[in-house]
Amino acid sequence: MKTSYLVSSALAGALALGCVAQAAAADEKTAREKCYGITQAGQNDCANLSGSHSCAGQATAAQSPDEWKYVPKGACKGLNGLSPAEAKARLGKK
Incomplete structure (x- = not known):
């Protein structure tokens, strides 16, 4: 009985690693950038x-220039968002 649990666990772990590797590869193909000032509370x-x-999910106001969200590379300007440099300039940070 214990052997079947061990084999099942090993198989589930191997399958999960395959899924994680595949998701990471897909993530690398889709370039993303931080876009400030577009998030909802x-x-x-x-x-x-x-x-x-x-932490994520703790923004208290919508469209705050110091809050960000990942968007596909090049989409930020179309969403009227700010680049990290623009957001820092607006907040007076160096």
């Missing part, structure tokens, strides 16, 4: 520029 991707939080 609670939908940012990670820490903001001002340092008031350090």
Whole structure:
């Protein structure tokens, strides 16, 4: 009985590694960039520029220039977003 659990676990782990590797390869093909000032409240991707939080989903205001979200490379301008340099300039950071 224990052997079947061990074999099942090993097989599940091997399959999961294959899926992770495939997802990582797909991610590398799709270039992404940080786009500031386009997020909705609670939908940012990670820490903001001002340092008031350090986690995804903690934005408190929509379209805040210090909150960002990953978008396909080249799509930020079409969304009226800011590049990292533009966002830092707007916030007065170096």
